[in-house]
Amino acid sequence: MPVSETSSFSDGDPRTRAGLSIELRSAVLLLARRIRQERSDEQITHSEYSVLAILQHYGPLTSGKLAEHEQVQPPSMTRTLGNLEKKGFVKRAEDPDDRRQVVVDLTPAGSTIVEDTRRRRDAWLARRLDALDSQQRATLADAAQILRVMITPQ
Amino acid sequence: MPVSETSSFSDGDPRTRAGLSIELRSAVLLLARRIRQERSDEQITHSEYSVLAILQHYGPLTSGKLAEHEQVQPPSMTRTLGNLEKKGFVKRAEDPDDRRQVVVDLTPAGSTIVEDTRRRRDAWLARRLDALDSQQRATLADAAQILRVMITPQ
DNA sequence: TATTGTTATACTCTATAACTATA
DNA sequence: TATAGTTATAGAGTATAACAATA
Numbered sequence: 001m002p003v004s005e006t007s008s009f010s011d012g013d014p015r016t017r018a019g020l021s022i023e024l025r026s027a028v029l030l031l032a033r034r035i036r037q038e039r040s041d042e043q044i045t046h047s048e049y050s051v052l053a054i055l056q057h058y059g060p061l062t063s064g065k066l067a068e069h070e071q072v073q074p075p076s077m078t079r080t081l082g083n084l085e086k087k088g089f090v091k092r093a094e095d096p097d098d099r100r101q102v103v104v105d106l107t108p109a110g111s112t113i114v115e116d117t118r119r120r121r122d123a124w125l126a127r128r129l130d131a132l133d134s135q136q137r138a139t140l141a142d143a144a145q146i147l148r149v150m151i152t153p154q
Numbered sequence: 155m156p157v158s159e160t161s162s163f164s165d166g167d168p169r170t171r172a173g174l175s176i177e178l179r180s181a182v183l184l185l186a187r188r189i190r191q192e193r194s195d196e197q198i199t200h201s202e203y204s205v206l207a208i209l210q211h212y213g214p215l216t217s218g219k220l221a222e223h224e225q226v227q228p229p230s231m232t233r234t235l236g237n238l239e240k241k242g243f244v245k246r247a248e249d250p251d252d253r254r255q256v257v258v259d260l261t262p263a264g265s266t267i268v269e270d271t272r273r274r275r276d277a278w279l280a281r282r283l284d285a286l287d288s289q290q291r292a293t294l295a296d297a298a299q300i301l302r303v304m305i306t307p308q
Numbered sequence: 309t310a311t312t313g314t315t316a317t318a319c320t321c322t323a324t325a326a327c328t329a330t331a
Numbered sequence: 332t333a334t335a336g337t338t339a340t341a342g343a344g345t346a347t348a349a350c351a352a353t354a
Contacts, residue, residue, distance in 0.1 A: 036322090063312080
């Protein structure tokens with residue numbers, strides 16, 4: 001491998017447009033896999049935790065709104081909610097004003113687990129962020145903002 | 155929600171340590187899903203493409219080296235290689251010096267498909283990167299480098 | 309008719325455990 | 332015994348298509 005290379009690919013210099021695409025994609029896919037594998041609390045998966053965290057923040061939401069927030073298709077949310085309901089962490093109820101809609105809310109157990117889980121679930125990533133200097137953290141913070149805008153459906 | 159907030163979570167200010175963890179995780183997971191869903195060429199999945207790209211760059215590698223490069227367990231790589239072999243894009247051969255090892259290489263069809271696919275597969279991400287200004291792209295490039303180091307097993 | 313959610317089904321990605329062949 | 336890879340099995344996450352209930 002030539003000494004000038006900083007990555008695995010011959011066009012992988014992240015300062016070029018093609019290189020940025022390659023490097024960003026590779027880094028993002030690896031990090032996503034790592035995050036999903038962090039299951040310090042065996043009671044809930046990452047997707048489930050994510051739904052509980054939304055409900056904790058926003059309060060009761062319909063299945064459709066949750067799917068939209070998570071950018072998944074409705075059947076995917078139905079499945080996640082089914083699992084959460086089986087575990088006793090959410091309850092589903094018909095909206096009395098529009099009985100097609102299902103309003104989802106945390107149970108007390110769900111409230112407890114999402115609070116208890118947050119710090120443990122964050123441990124892996126937080127530990128690595130702590131190992132960075134403040135300049136690097138600032139760069140990642142900026143990057144997260146840019147990515148959020150990029151990802152938002154146009 | 156306080157006006158100072160930039161995100162969905164009450165501790166989601168990416169300038170705080172907890173907020174950075176939350177924002178980065180959310181952005182990374184969404185982007186990873188989007189990238190995996192980009193299958194402009196229906197012949198290969200993203201994981202398969204990724205293996206072909208490595209082989210194109212490095213030349214023939216053992217199954218173990220490929221698993222290490224992709225940071226997956228050996229059986230995961232076995233499965234991906236099996237799929238690629240069925241599709242005629244790689245061939246596997248015993249290493250004559252150590253017959254436990256399997257050396258994997260691109261077939262001519264594999265070489266063709268990885269080249270043909272690269273630009274199409276990159277289209278979604280590249281389009282969005284092109285919409286950014288050069289300062290934002292530089293930030294993402296820096297972030298990709300930082301993430302690469304963070305992710306690397308310690 | 310249009311919308312909301314569910315069921316049925318299938319595919320991708322990944323893992324762990326147990327095994328085979330070779331060193 | 333140790334290593335490289337495979338087979339068997341399972342689970343998470345997601346999708347599309349077809350459907351039911353309600354508006």
